[in-house]
Amino acid sequence: MIDLKRNCKKEPVKAxxxxxxxxxxxxxxxxxxxxxxxxxxxxxxxxxxxxxxxxVKGLDAPGTPGWTLNETTDxxxxxxxxxxRENHKAHRLxxxxxxxxxxxxxxxxxxxxxxxxxxxxxxxxxxxxIILTGGxxxxxxxxxxxxxxxxxxxxxxxxxxxxxxEYLDDCYHDGYKVQMDFYAYxxxxxxxxxxxxxxxxxxxxxxxxxxxxxxxxxxEYLVPYKWNSNWIEKKxxxxxxxxxxxxxxxxxxxCKNCAYSEQYVKEVHLSKRExxxxxxxxxxx
Numbered sequence: 001m002i003d004l005k006r007n008c009k010k011e012p013v014k015a016x017x018x019x020x021x022x023x024x025x026x027x028x029x030x031x032x033x034x035x036x037x038x039x040x041x042x043x044x045x046x047x048x049x050x051x052x053x054x055x056v057k058g059l060d061a062p063g064t065p066g067w068t069l070n071e072t073t074d075x076x077x078x079x080x081x082x083x084x085r086e087n088h089k090a091h092r093l094x095x096x097x098x099x100x101x102x103x104x105x106x107x108x109x110x111x112x113x114x115x116x117x118x119x120x121x122x123x124x125x126x127x128x129x130i131i132l133t134g135g136x137x138x139x140x141x142x143x144x145x146x147x148x149x150x151x152x153x154x155x156x157x158x159x160x161x162x163x164x165x166e167y168l169d170d171c172y173h174d175g176y177k178v179q180m181d182f183y184a185y186x187x188x189x190x191x192x193x194x195x196x197x198x199x200x201x202x203x204x205x206x207x208x209x210x211x212x213x214x215x216x217x218x219x220e221y222l223v224p225y226k227w228n229s230n231w232i233e234k235k236x237x238x239x240x241x242x243x244x245x246x247x248x249x250x251x252x253x254x255c256k257n258c259a260y261s262e263q264y265v266k267e268v269h270l271s272k273r274e275x276x277x278x279x280x281x282x283x284x285x
Contacts, residue, residue, distance in 0.1 A: 003062035018058050025058035028244045031129055036239070037116065038134035038182045042175055044239045049251040049258055056243055061257070073155040073203050073218075074137060078114065081138055085110075093201075097222045105141040105148055113139070121186040125236055130243075132236065134183050137201075147195035150183050150227070152176065155218075157205035162221045167202065176200065177225060185229035197224050 005015035019025065026034045036055070044051040053059045084091045085104035094102050112119035116135020123132045140149040154176065167173060180198045188194050200223040205216055242249060251258035 001062070001064065003064075005060075015060075017060055019060045022058075026055050026243050028056065028246055033124075033129050033131050035131045035133050037120070038132075038179060041132070041182060041236070041239065042178055044242070045178065045235065047252040047255040047258060048242060048249040050255060051239075052242060052249055057248075070155040074153045077153050077201065077203075078138065093220060093222060099140075099222075101144045102140050102142055102149065105139040107139070110139065121183065121190065123186045123189040125240065128240055130236075130240055132182075132186060134179075134186050136183055139187075140199075142195050145193075145195070147193045148187060149195045150180060150187065150198040151201055152179060152183075152198070153201050153203070155203045155205070157207055159207055161219070162202055162204050162223070164221065164223045167200070167221075167223050168225060177227075180225055180227045181229045181232055184227040185232040188229065194227075196226055198227050199224055 004012050007013045040051065040055060043054065050061075054061060081091060081104045085106050088103070088106075090100065090103060094100060107113075113121050113136050116133075120133040120135040124130070125132055136150060137153045138151040140151055141147070142149060168177070180200075184194050184198065200221075202221040202223055203218045204221065205218050209217060
């Protein structure tokens with residue numbers, strides 16, 4: 001998509017391609033604390049060049065519109081689970097899914113942990129200046145073991161029923177599993193005992209209704225996922241080492257952002273002489 005830079009009044013302003021706040025960029029080997037979110041870590045795993053240009057060089061990449069319908073589903077689910085949390089009662093989904101021993105986790109920091117923009121889960125990486133962060137959707141608790149259960153809300157619209165194994169095997173959901181692994185790594189590092197099974201609460205909008213009529217119906221699925229955070233620390237080490245180097249890394253050959261940028265530069269900055277040679281070659285070929 002084509003993204004226009006706008007000010008707080010939503011008026012178009014000049015785009016520089018760079019972020020305005022110096023604190024949003026990391027200087028190799030800097031000593032002051034620098035936050036890396038779960039989303040940025042996922043970017044590192046996807047394309048090291050894009051990650052480096054963003055976090056170290058401070059490039060301001062084009063954005064995408066917010067997923068307002070998905071965000072609304074998340075907001076309403078949080079209200080629903082908070083009602084159960086405040087009244088110390090089980091949620092309607094627990095018993096039908098064999099989770100009678102589970103309750104929404106009541107903790108004074110739960111709202112901060114869910115605030116990915118300003119707070120979230122926080123964990124310093126070893127003795128570095130890097131603070132890893134991640135905003136969770138919810139945490140439940142197993143009353144038998146007192147272990148915490150990580151929960152992530154997902155909204156989608158797909159024909160038919162959701163097969164739980166197919167959901168996890170979908171290559172487009174690999175990032176979801178990374179997300180869960182990362183949250184488990186943070187929460188464990190913060191000193192909490194985390195249950196080995198996390199859950200995706202999938203809200204699937206039904207597309208076979210007769211019409212809209214101001215109502216959209218959803219089917220709900222709890223998809224269990226046995227998280228594995230054993231690989232996280234090694235990758236975070238690699239990420240920090242990359243951030244401390246001065247050389248721009250090679251791109252992921254499948255990265256469409258990098259491929260588009262390369263073709264864009266070729267077209268826009270092709271010299272007049274090169275253009276003339278191309279035209280001459282075309283005329284006399």
